Amino acid sequence: MKIADILATKGRTVHSVLPWLTVSDTVERLGRAGVGALLVCNENEAIVGIVSERDIVRALGRHGAALLAMPVSDVMTKWVETCDPDETVAHAMARMTTGRYRHLPVVAGGRLLGMVSIGDLVKNRVREMELETGVLRDAVIARY
Template identity: 50%
Template sequence: MRISDVLKLKGDRVATIDPTRLVRDLVVELGEQGVGALVVSIDGRSIHGIVSERDVVRRLRTDGAGVLDLPVSAIMTADVYTCEPSATVEELMEVMTERRFRHVPVVVDEHLAGIVSIGDVVKHRIAEVQLERDHLTAYITG
């Protein structure tokens, strides 16, 4: 299965935030959007970074509540790993596991086209395994 298949089922909507917004705004957006990460973008198409709940918590631990008044750009990850829709679920699952991140923006022609979480990847991999099991069971019993 390809990432494009995941996006067909999930949709291509991506929650973004401007890098100049405050971390306190980020926290509100994460909660309102019901997501674990936002792509940092000034126009909703380009990728300037990514910022997650983990980034906020880690900076709160080291810097205290003052981090809430910093711009998102101060805590975001600027070097963002991305993938194309043609990547396979297996490839992305391996990269996400090895590099220990949970969200990967999907790009087409260097523009934001979607985002995939580790939950999305696992969900679709489980569906594949169940389908294979059903086919094998039907083959054996048929």
């Protein structure tokens, strides 16, 4: 299965924030969108970073309440791994596990197509395993 198949199921909506918006604005957007990370994009919609709940919690430990007034660009992860829609789910899961990140923007030809989370990939894998189990169970029952 490919990442494009995941996007076809979950949709291509990507939630983002501008780099100069405050962490307070970012926290509000995370809550309103019900997501764990936002892409940080400039005015040309180019990815300049990603900010996750984890980034914010770690920055809170360093900066305290003053963090809320800081620009999100001060706490975002600047190096953003991306994937191609033709990448396999298994390969993407392996990269996310090794790199210890939970969100992966999907980019093709320099264009943002969507974003997948490790939860999206695990959910897909569980669904595949349930299907395989059902097929095997039916095959065994059919033999007897």
